[in-house]
């Protein structure tokens with residue numbers, strides 16, 4: 321768990337800042353659970369998808385429970401979904417946005433730094449954290465920003481490995497990624513059918529070579 325003061329979100333797009341959701345928000349509590357590494361090795365996409373779905377439930381249960389507990393103490397608190405639902409959808413680009421970007425919130429709470437694959441990289445757990453957050457109506461003691469870097473300047477492993485060429489080092493072409501990474505099975509249900517940019521990163525399980 322890490323804390324970000326609301327003032328750190330000045331760089332977020334208008335409409336997607338904590339104050340756009342709750343004008344009284346003062347701080348964000350960002351929480352995270354580790355995705356088990358073994359799921360990346362499975363020949364089937366099903367175990368990884370199952371873990372993803374259970375972590376969504378786990379994080380959402382955690383943030384809803386925390387919000388309810390804070391409210392009994394007289395503190396306004398609002399949970400942010402760890403995945404769906406989200407409202408912003410640009411159909412032409414197949415580009416969605418959460419009501420708040422959790423990976424940016426995690427960076428601003430000191431949980432890590434952004435990798436070129438556009439995923440949060442944490443010193444200890446690499447890019448394998450699943451995130452959640454609660455907006456809180458009081459000032460909490462902020463955590464310091466991460467004092468390390470993750471991507472080596474010349475590393476382009478994730479960019480080169482993406483089968484859709486969806487990554488450019490700072491942004492993602494969601495249309496391209498969605499075409500490959502979300503599949504509906506004939507048997508019913510859906511699976512996350514690509515996680516290559518996560519798996520190939522040499523820092524995916526934690527920093528091998530932190531630079532300070």
Ligand code: B12
Nearest residue numbers: 331332402417418421422423424437439440450451497515
């Ligand atoms: C929509 C979505 C997707 C989309 C878009 C992903 C993306 N990179 O944005 C798709 C379907 C492609 C996707 C794929 C995956 N996703 Co996803 N996804 C989300 C979701 C629900 C919303 C993300 C969002 O709003 N993106 C749009 C924004 C961030 O980007 P944008 O519109 O281009 O905005 C730009 C600027 O406006 C600016 N910006 C936007 N907000 C802010 C805020 C601040 C403060 C600042 C400074 C700037 C800024 O930055 C952007 C880049 O320039 C989040 C949950 C959440 N609420 O955050 C999970 C989330 C990002 N996904 C996650 C994961 C794990 C994945 C996958 C690995 C799943 C898989 N296939 O295995 C892949 C990874 C693909 C990749 N390399 O990103 C995790 C990432 C965890 C981590 N360690 O970083 C999240 C946070 C879910 C979670 N609860 O943990 N996902």
Ligand code: SF4
Nearest residue numbers: 482497501514516517
């Ligand atoms: S999940 Fe797959 S398709 Fe999407 S950006 Fe990562 S490597 Fe590319």
Ligand code: SF4
Nearest residue numbers: 435436471475478521
């Ligand atoms: S593969 Fe290389 S460039 Fe991509 S996120 Fe990992 S360290 Fe950064």
